[in-house]
Amino acid sequence: MTVEHAVVAPNPVLSVVIPSVPAHDHSRTVEHLRSQTFTDPYEVLVVDDASLDRSAARNRGLESAAADVVALTDDDTAPPPEWLATIHRAFANNPDLVCLEGPVYGGCRSDVPRHYVGCNLAVRRADALAVGGFKSEFSxxxxxxxxxxxxxxxxxxxxxxxxxxxxxxPSVPRTAFDATLEHELKTSYPHRYATIMNASVRKRLYRRCRSAGLTQPIHRLLNALGYRRSVGD
Structure with missing residues (x-):
């Protein structure tokens, strides 16, 4: 199991965890993280181990992180310069905050609350581990x-x-729709699923298109043409 400290800092105020499973070139993401406006010490951990699923990799990163607040992203993102400063400010100003999410744009789109897209999350490390971290059953x-x-x-x-x-x-997500896990999520959280995932006709239609494998080829074509549109799943 490999946890690479791509950015090292003594007594970091923030930790960033990047799962890279299986291994992908994460150098561009790390460079964006090195160019943050945030001036306090922070570390960047890349969990690179093909024997792990994505949930296990994130959990390994949470366990290895030195800071109380951990930001999570993926190995194919381009974190904006103010990303870490925004996260630090939110947690510093809200002592009861345990999980923070935000909008995602580019080839992957999400602009509504309570979707908790894994490439744009931040948590208090102790609270995330206390609830059991990420579940491999859903990877x-x-x-x-x-x-x-x-x-x-x-x-x-x-x-x-x-x-x-x-x-x-920037790129279209590599993740493919899994009908079995979608049903498991709906069964495990019926009220949340009904009020969040089925909140509109648009959401239901998009999910059906995603399950049929229609959305990703279309998004790749639109990305190639330089088109950007907000679409949430």
């Missing part, structure tokens, strides 16, 4: 949503969506 589909909903339900604190906590995901 590689909806493990981030399930984690966020479990933080809402079980953690001793509040979860919040911050529009200022923006994340760029």
């Amino acid at each position: 590689e589909w909806r493990e981030d949503v399930e984690f966020g909903w479990r933080m809402e339900r079980d953690a001793d604190g509040t979860c919040r969506f911050d529009p200022a906590m923006r994340m760029c995901h």
Whole structure:
């Protein structure tokens, strides 16, 4: 098992965890993280081990992190310069905050609360581990949503969506729709699923298109043409 300290800092105020499973080139993401406006010490951990699923990799990163607040992103994102400063400010100003999410733009889109997209999350490390971290049973589909909903339900604190906590995901996600795990999420959290995932006709239609494998090829074509549109799943 490999946990690479891509950015090292003594007594970091923030830790960033990047799961890279299986191994992908994460150098661009790390460079964006090295170019943050945040001036306090922070570390960047890359969990690079093909024997792990994405949930286990994130949990390994949480366990290895030195800071009380951990930001989570993926190995194919482009974190904006103010990303870490926004996260630090939110947690510093809200002592009861345990989980923070924000909008994602680019090839992956999400602009509504309570979707907890894994490339743009931040948590208090102790609270995330106390609820059991990410569940491997939901990898590689909806493990981030399930984690966020479990933080809402079980953690001793509040979860919040911050529009200022923006994340760029330039490429279309590699994750494929999994009907079995989607059904498991719906069965495990019926009220949340009904009020969040089925909140509109648009959401239901998008999910059906995603399950049929229609959305990702279209998004790749639109990305190639330089088109950007906000679409949430």
